[in-house]
Amino acid sequence: LAVLFDSASTVPDLLSIFHEQEMTETVHETNGHGYLATFVGKNGRFVILRVHSHGLVTIDLQCYEEDNISQLDNLLNALETKLKALLNGNITRIKRLPALIRGAKVDRYWPTADGRLIEYDIDGVVYEEDSAYQNIKILHSQQFGNILVLNGDVNLAESDLAYTQAIMGSGKEDYAGKEVLILGGGDGGILAEVVKQKPKMITMVEISFIKVIDGCKMHMRKTCGDILDNLKGDCYQILVEDCVPVLKKYVKEGRMFDYIINDLTAVPISTEPEEDSTWEFLRLILDLSIKVLHPSGKYFTQGNSVNLSEALTLYEEQLGKLSCPVDFSKEVVCVPSYLELWVFYTIWKK
Amino acid sequence: LAVLFDSASTVPDLLSIFHEQEMTETVHETNGHGYLATFVGKNGRFVILRVHSHGLVTIDLQCYEEDNISQLDNLLNALETKLKALLNGNITRIKRLPALIRGAKVDRYWPTADGRLIEYDIDGVVYEEDSAYQNIKILHSQQFGNILVLNGDVNLAESDLAYTQAIMGSGKEDYAGKEVLILGGGDGGILAEVVKQKPKMITMVEISFIKVIDGCKMHMRKTCGDILDNLKGDCYQILVEDCVPVLKKYVKEGRMFDYIINDLTAVPISTEPEEDSTWEFLRLILDLSIKVLHPSGKYFTQGNSVNLSEALTLYEEQLGKLSCPVDFSKEVVCVPSYLELWVFYTIWKK
Structure with missing residues (x-):
């Protein structure tokens, strides 16, 4: 969740949402780089809240796959609603990105040749071997069928x-x-x-x-x-x-x-x-x-x-x-x- | 940076890298959800290190656009090298993802209809208006030319x-x-x-x-x-x-x-x-x-x-x-x- 806005001093009202979730707060000293707090919650949940000095709020929510996703969606919804209320009329842009999945059995992220972050609809590893020349993978994509990936490049x-x-x-x-x-x-x-x-x-x-x-x-x-x-x-x-x-x-x-x-x-x-x-x-x-x-x-x-x-x-x-x-x-x-x-x-x- | 490996207890050796960078460390109590530490460094740099209980290490590095990117690349390279040395032979997978850019002038992330995270090569907003029915944007992509985006959907x-x-x-x-x-x-x-x-x-x-x-x-x-x-x-x-x-x-x-x-x-x-x-x-x-x-x-x-x-x-x-x-x-x-x-x-x- 990233929000771009024009005025700050909204932190205390946001904190109440994390406190309601019984999360343990740590405020970090940033030497003039805005407000930075982290919150540890149940099930290994972890939140990083940054209110940057140039009018950007970023909220990172980390959780485990087996966590209650609708509960977490509600948390993000509550944060978004609160921010909209607090900064009424002053929000230039608000954006929530799809979750980045790390450590899953199947890796869905295969950046393009020009270095952009891309998530594929890959749902399985069909074949994996190492030859003397390269790592050979065949991955299954829902829409593209099987994909040959040589040394990490979609071939x-x-x-x-x-x-x-x-x-x-x-x-x-x-x-x-x-x-x-x-x-x-x-x-x-x-x-x-x-x-x-x-x-x-x-x-x-x-x-x-x-x-x-x-x-x-x-x-x-x-x-x-x-x-x-x-x-x-x-x-x-x-x-x-x-x-x-x-x-x-x-x-x-x-x-x-x-x-x-x-x-x-x-x-x-x-x-x-x-x-x-x-x-x-x-x-x-x-x-x-x-x-x-x-x-x-x-x-x-x-x-x-x-x-x-x-x-x-x-x-x-x-x-x-x-x-x-x-x-x-x-x-x-x-x-x-x-x-x-x-x-x-x-x-x-x- | 995400590493999947088979044995833990590698934390102290990793910490030395952050200490060399004169970063301020906070270790967080996770109630049985692995090791979690955060590090605040100069220029607003912030690192989240998690050693998860199922053999996954995740390292998130946050920095500002104007930071020294090659210095940060070196930090990530050092971490990767150290992890490889520490876990020699036990790493199933190691993956570094392109940086997610938040709060930039131009938003490059327009998820697909099936909800995947996609970074476009968008380098400018050409037109933006709100009608009674929708938000109308025309964004410039290096490869696709101008793109009409209606209510956040690539049209x-x-x-x-x-x-x-x-x-x-x-x-x-x-x-x-x-x-x-x-x-x-x-x-x-x-x-x-x-x-x-x-x-x-x-x-x-x-x-x-x-x-x-x-x-x-x-x-x-x-x-x-x-x-x-x-x-x-x-x-x-x-x-x-x-x-x-x-x-x-x-x-x-x-x-x-x-x-x-x-x-x-x-x-x-x-x-x-x-x-x-x-x-x-x-x-x-x-x-x-x-x-x-x-x-x-x-x-x-x-x-x-x-x-x-x-x-x-x-x-x-x-x-x-x-x-x-x-x-x-x-x-x-x-x-x-x-x-x-x-x-x-x-x-x-x-």
């Missing part, structure tokens, strides 16, 4: 066909009879969609495949269908390998692909590339990829949150440093489970 | 063409030469899109138009274009009236519409319709609307968050109680600024 949910469509060129491409290379893409979503268009051959290179495949082929079937049940099919093969040596081999062999889809881990958010080798690594993969891209071919990749303009600019700067000159376009796409708009790139040889 | 952002398309039948309808009735829709989005398809006539009935139009025609131009600049055009008219008497008049006159789009306020979330006249009101509008719907016509409306299944079921029950029998279908749509999936209905005469 893809069963609701996110929009992601797969965007990274395949937003329906404007024809994959029939084409040579396709997928880097990463362990959830199988891209593979499953490209296969439907009857390409000549898809080669997918995914390093951390085994633990991801186990989870996705069991729990992300709306995304991958049955494509991950076999590492090889009529027009696809999955190489469980580091893509860098594979790309180097293809360069040496003079292999060419009509489409390359890079679905490796996201652009690093670091804005100091000189201190971070991730950009070097990204550029290496880009450079090798462009070398095996057909002159009229297209390279697709995801970028980052549309709000992370510095990281996007840095990525675009890398595109100017490749051994083979390229042009690019970008598109902003709404991927349902991301809860933030996402940038996708199309890159081609000049 | 529509400039990014949300998906909403307008969904409530027009998801591109499967042809409005050319048709008679169209829009109920509500004060932001002008639907009107602007339907006009493009050259219907015979659009009648839009919006009660709280004046304050909404002022805001939207200035600040939501990506949504409404110039359509709100005039209350009348070649193939549309806007009636600034309560839709109920207008519908009653149309029923009496025997008017018929090919398409009716209900964009009035959302389905009430109350699950006790017998105690709430909102459902009665909703049904009245539905009943009148169906009476002026051409036998082969379609009625479109938004429903609710896909997670609010009780409210959706109640709405569907109302559809079974109309004086003219109807069938319906529904679609789940991702409206970018909603940050939750939304249900849209298509209703037609049996």
